[in-house]
Amino acid sequence: xxxxxxxxxxxxxxxxxxxxxxxxxxxxxxxxxxxxxxxxxxxxxxxxxxxxxxxxxxxxxxxxxxxxxxxxxxxxxxxxxxxxxxxxxxxxxxxxxxxxxxxxxxxxxxxxxxxxxxxxxxxxxxxxxxxxxxxxxxxxxxxxxxxxxxxxxxxxxxxxxxxxxxxxxxxxxxxxxxxxxxxxxxxx
Amino acid sequence: xxxxxxxxxxxxxxxxxxxxxxxxxxxxxxxxxxxxxxxxxxxxxxxxxxxxxxxxxxxxxxxxxxxxxxxxxxxxxxxxxxxxxxxxxxxxxxxxxxxxxxxxxxxxxxxxxxxxxxxxxxxxxxxxxxxxxxxxxxxxxxxxxxxxxxxxxxxxxxxxxxxxxxxxxxxxxxxxxxxxxxxxxxxxxxxxxxxxxxxxxxxxxxxxxxxxxxxxxxxxxxxxxxxxxxxxxxxxxxxxxxxxxxxxxxxxxxxxxxxxxx
Numbered sequence: 151x152x153x154x155x156x157x158x159x160x161x162x163x164x165x166x167x168x169x170x171x172x173x174x175x176x177x178x179x180x181x182x183x184x185x186x187x188x189x190x191x192x193x194x195x196x197x198x199x200x201x202x203x204x205x206x207x208x209x210x211x212x213x214x215x216x217x218x219x220x221x222x223x224x225x226x227x228x229x230x231x232x233x234x235x236x237x238x239x240x241x242x243x244x245x246x247x248x249x250x251x252x253x254x255x256x257x258x259x260x261x262x263x264x265x266x267x268x269x270x271x272x273x274x275x276x277x278x279x280x281x282x283x284x285x286x287x288x289x290x291x292x293x294x295x296x297x298x299x300x301x302x303x304x305x306x307x308x309x310x311x312x313x314x315x316x317x318x319x320x321x322x323x324x325x326x327x328x329x330x331x332x333x334x335x336x337x338x
Numbered sequence: 339x340x341x342x343x344x345x346x347x348x349x350x351x352x353x354x355x356x357x358x359x360x361x362x363x364x365x366x367x368x369x370x371x372x373x374x375x376x377x378x379x380x381x382x383x384x385x386x387x388x389x390x391x392x393x394x395x396x397x398x399x400x401x402x403x404x405x406x407x408x409x410x411x412x413x414x415x416x417x418x419x420x421x422x423x424x425x426x427x428x429x430x431x432x433x434x435x436x437x438x439x440x441x442x443x444x445x446x447x448x449x450x451x452x453x454x455x456x457x458x459x460x461x462x463x464x465x466x467x468x469x470x471x472x473x474x475x476x477x478x479x480x481x482x483x484x485x486x487x488x489x490x491x492x493x494x495x496x497x498x499x500x501x502x503x504x505x506x507x508x509x510x511x512x513x514x515x516x517x518x519x520x521x522x523x524x525x526x527x528x529x530x531x532x533x534x535x536x537x538x539x540x541x542x543x544x545x546x547x548x549x550x551x552x553x554x555x556x557x558x559x560x561x562x563x564x565x566x567x568x569x570x571x572x573x574x575x576x577x578x579x580x581x582x583x584x585x586x587x588x589x590x591x592x593x594x595x596x597x598x599x600x
Binding site: 291 | 363367370373374375377379382383384385388389390392393484487488529530532533534565566567569570
């Protein structure tokens with residue numbers, strides 16, 4: 151045959167591609183099965199919880215009625231006073247109990263080929279957003295791979311996450327830059 | 339003839355230098371794409387397209403359509419190998435007054451060319467079994483890409499540094515030492531079905547009986563004859579084409595009419 155090697159190689163390549171596609175569709179089916187299994191479990195739990203809730207509600211209603219009777223006896227002026235005090239109390243605790251200040255903070259750390267700068271947005275001690283503002287020393291392919299570490303930081307609400315394999319330097323740089331930014335946001 | 343050889347070599351060096359400066363990481367990015375497939379397999383996750391696979395995909399398609407010109411002209415590590423070998427040639431000529439291009443005998447080259455497939459299989463298996471994390475700091479490519487990024491590798495890359503130095507020494511002893519014998523990405527490229535129209539063909543009818551200049555000049559000592567079991571080893575350096583005194587070698591099949599004319 152004239153192009154024997156070429157034909158053999160085309161065949162091998164097609165086999166590999168078929169294997170990859172087959173593997174992916176199997177994975178998809180597996181995850182779907184798992185999701186349906188989990189869903190049925192969750193549904194069962196919801197049913198059980200609903201029953202529990204009904205019981206609790208009945209008990210609560212009884213308790214509320216008892217309290218209403220007691221409240222009716224108290225004076226209206228005294229009630230207003232206590233509610234005002236409550237509000238003031240809660241405001242004071244809010245500000246001092248938060249570990250981080252709200253707002254956006256920038257941090258930087260060494261990546262692969264230079265400094266990576268990130269902007270971390272915080273609200274009520276929660277990391278709501280992380281943006282890479284500058285990473286001039288980074289290869290764009292590796293940087294876009296490394297960016298996936300951002301979503302894992304946000305979902306874990308922690309910088310103690312795994313680095314992206316294949317883009318270790320860039321993702322480590324992003325993690326360290328976020329740590330740097332969080333350090334600046336700490337309440338004294 | 340000599341003038342044409344020099345011109346082709348100059349063009350090639352210029353292209354290689356350009357890619358070396360602007361895209362020194364292409365080859366390791368391409369391999370990172372291959373690795374990402376096996377990492378997904380090891381983690382029992384579906385294989386998803388990522389930015390590494392962009393590079394791998396483009397290079398594989400280019401290779402299938404136009405041959406391994408990436409290896410011959412664009413790969414920074416290949417260019418490094420050429421630089422080391424040419425430097426050794428120059429020193430041999432100027433100081434030891436030895437002529438000709440040194441290298442290993444054909445049989446040794448053939449045997450060593452298989453090593454890269456074993457290395458590729460070993461690397462991919464180690465990713466599947468989770469060994470790969472233990473190989474951290476052993477990759478000579480990591481050390482090389484750090485150096486091209488202007489960063490000094492730290493002590494944890496000791497083995498990688500030693501391996502890189504050994505490879506550099508090997509590069510001096512044989513043209514395209516790493517590409518032919520060790521490169522795992524080269525092994526992937528060599529297995530690609532390169533279109534017969536992109537392979538080097540020889541008009542055998544016009545060849546004198548005992549010439550063999552092209553085979554002698556070829557860094558991989560290939561018998562240039564279109565689609566052969568070894569045609570994947572060709573890195574498209576065009577040395578055979580320029581060397582042939584009768585201009586018998588070209589990319590693409592030789593037209594039958596030309597043979598008949600002779």
